[in-house]
Amino acid sequence: MYLRDPIAVPADSVSRRRYLRERVAREEAEALLEGKSRELYDANQRLQGLLSTMEQAVHERTQELVESRVAAESANEAKSVFLASMSHEIRTPLNGILGMAQALDDSGLSDEQAKLVTILGDSGRLLLAIINDVLDISKIEAGKLEFEIIPYQLTELLDGMRHHYQFRAREKGLEFHTELTPAARCLVKTDPVRLQQVVGNLLSNAIKFTEVGSVTLSVDVIPHRSGKSVLSIKVKDTGPGIPKAQQFRLFERFSQANASVTRVHGGTGLGLAISRHICELMEGEISLRSVPGEGAEFHAKVMVEETKGKVAQCNGRSTTDAGRSLSNLRVLAAEDNRTNQVVLKHMLKKVGLTLDIVDNGEKAVQAWQKTRYDMVLMDINMPVMDGIEATRRIRELESRNMQEPTPILAVSANAMVHQVAGYLSKGMSGHVAKPISRESLVEAMATALRAEGRWPE
Amino acid sequence: MKGIIFVELIRMAESVMGEEAVDDILEKVNLENDGAFSAVGNYPCRELLQIVDAVGAELGAPVEALHKQFGHWMFGRFVEGYPTFFEGKTDGFDMLESIENEVHVEVRKLYPEVELPTFATEWLAGGQFKMIYASERPLQHFCHGLVEACLLHFKQDVSIEMTERKDGGSFYAEFLMQTAA
Numbered sequence: 150m151y152l153r154d155p156i157a158v159p160a161d162s163v164s165r166r167r168y169l170r171e172r173v174a175r176e177e178a179e180a181l182l183e184g185k186s187r188e189l190y191d192a193n194q195r196l197q198g199l200l201s202t203m204e205q206a207v208h209e210r211t212q213e214l215v216e217s218r219v220a221a222e223s224a225n226e227a228k229s230v231f232l233a234s235m236s237h238e239i240r241t242p243l244n245g246i247l248g249m250a251q252a253l254d255d256s257g258l259s260d261e262q263a264k265l266v267t268i269l270g271d272s273g274r275l276l277l278a279i280i281n282d283v284l285d286i287s288k289i290e291a292g293k294l295e296f297e298i299i300p301y302q303l304t305e306l307l308d309g310m311r312h313h314y315q316f317r318a319r320e321k322g323l324e325f326h327t328e329l330t331p332a333a334r335c336l337v338k339t340d341p342v343r344l345q346q347v348v349g350n351l352l353s354n355a356i357k358f359t360e361v362g363s364v365t366l367s368v369d370v371i372p373h374r375s376g377k378s379v380l381s382i383k384v385k386d387t388g389p390g391i392p393k394a395q396q397f398r399l400f401e402r403f404s405q406a407n408a409s410v411t412r413v414h415g416g417t418g419l420g421l422a423i424s425r426h427i428c429e430l431m432e433g434e435i436s437l438r439s440v441p442g443e444g445a446e447f448h449a450k451v452m453v454e455e456t457k458g459k460v461a462q463c464n465g466r467s468t469t470d471a472g473r474s475l476s477n478l479r480v481l482a483a484e485d486n487r488t489n490q491v492v493l494k495h496m497l498k499k500v501g502l503t504l505d506i507v508d509n510g511e512k513a514v515q516a517w518q519k520t521r522y523d524m525v526l527m528d529i530n531m532p533v534m535d536g537i538e539a540t541r542r543i544r545e546l547e548s549r550n551m552q553e554p555t556p557i558l559a560v561s562a563n564a565m566v567h568q569v570a571g572y573l574s575k576g577m578s579g580h581v582a583k584p585i586s587r588e589s590l591v592e593a594m595a596t597a598l599r600a601e602g603r604w605p606e
Numbered sequence: 607m608k609g610i611i612f613v614e615l616i617r618m619a620e621s622v623m624g625e626e627a628v629d630d631i632l633e634k635v636n637l638e639n640d641g642a643f644s645a646v647g648n649y650p651c652r653e654l655l656q657i658v659d660a661v662g663a664e665l666g667a668p669v670e671a672l673h674k675q676f677g678h679w680m681f682g683r684f685v686e687g688y689p690t691f692f693e694g695k696t697d698g699f700d701m702l703e704s705i706e707n708e709v710h711v712e713v714r715k716l717y718p719e720v721e722l723p724t725f726a727t728e729w730l731a732g733g734q735f736k737m738i739y740a741s742e743r744p745l746q747h748f749c750h751g752l753v754e755a756c757l758l759h760f761k762q763d764v765s766i767e768m769t770e771r772k773d774g775g776s777f778y779a780e781f782l783m784q785t786a787a
Contacts, residue, residue: 163625164625164626164629166629166633167625167629169642170629170632170640170641170642171642172642173639173640173642174639174642174643174644174647175644177639177642177644177647178644178645178646178647181644181646181647182646
């Protein structure tokens, strides 16, 4: 150690030079601290400024976001309203076209004329199918595709498909087979309408693209580890098949395997896209296996719940039977649209029932009070008083007078699931969507009468 | 160079030589501010070296040894003044390793303008630890003192081998440390 031990604490007095040196050092430190304080203050001011600018910016940005959210929501709302009104507006004239075609067909035409009317009817139904596709894809995009899950017998699915497609296949000289495994002979909870839409789309494509051979529909139900079951639907054809490179595009919107398909076969190119979305929304998927030259097999899978118990089964009576049984009824129709009035009149003429028509809800209530009707067909959107209000009044009068409820069928172009549910909750007995066909109208009338216990046995 | 180093150097000198002797030295050495150093001020490193030289001449002691002695003193002041830097450190190597990424980070927050030396550290096989001091200032012996004091603080029996090197205007010193078997 080169330094000596610490020396004793020095005396109280301090030399002048030491005092001056310490003072200079202190003053320097004070000046430095003052400068630092100033810097800190300035930096703090800048931060405060930044903070308020930032708060302002955040506020403005939040405001902008709120505005654009509101704008987006109202645009979406407008789109939904537009969809609903387009659905209604297009269905009403179509109802006229299809109804009149049927009325013409019933009016005793020559063979030549009957052929023309058939084309007219087919074209109308095709137009309806296209409109339904466009509406469906819009609903899917808006996240508004609705499902109505009810118990459904899968044999009904096969019967329905055979009924619709067997004839079309045979017309083209194709064999049409259906296979239902024993496991699939059961009652499942699903949306039958959407299911039929998917299967119908696959079958109609298969028939459309197959020139020789057969189209086969196979249905199976396989238990799933989730406790639910997988409903497996395969549609196999012996058509030309689809090249690998084109397969992935098939399920896209507005897209067909290639542009020439549109020229040769027509179609919107929406069917498979809609089917894919429906399957996905039903927790399933749709896939395709195809080798060019060896046909194609589309495989749709959806989740269903197996259920026990009975469904309200159709008792097997055909429409003609139902129609015959309706012949003695007295029916009131409230319908403001002239065309639709004519359609109703012609459709029910053959059935032979007595039909009175009024053009608004108020008149319907008055007519109902004067005459005892077996059934009321009620349009929803009418001037003076709408169908919902008219139904409410009739139900009120019935309960006041302790009368049996009259079956009231909503006949409306507002056919979305939630709308139909709304009608039923407001006292209506059933619903028929426009454009109506005689078959669906008569069936709905028979069902409503059965439900009210008025079915003439 | 931060004033705290000057203030501490003078305090150390006073503790062993007495105020009068220190005052005489400060008067003899040609200093810009006549030795009126404040801990928060900044002063040329050259003046620190001049003061140490003058103390060495006065005491007849080797300057390098004085620098090393000052390193020990300064380390004591760090332990006293900045205990948080020592929290959680397991040994001297751990502490030395934290200078670059912990201590200097904090120093720069308070004094953004400072020019700090670098202390590159490396763990070697066989319990060896290497630290390389690099600076514009020739304070490698002061650094040596700091390293020794640090290892003493953690009660480690370690041999230190120091190798100096000068490259252009920069000073380097490699400290190779070996824990005693």
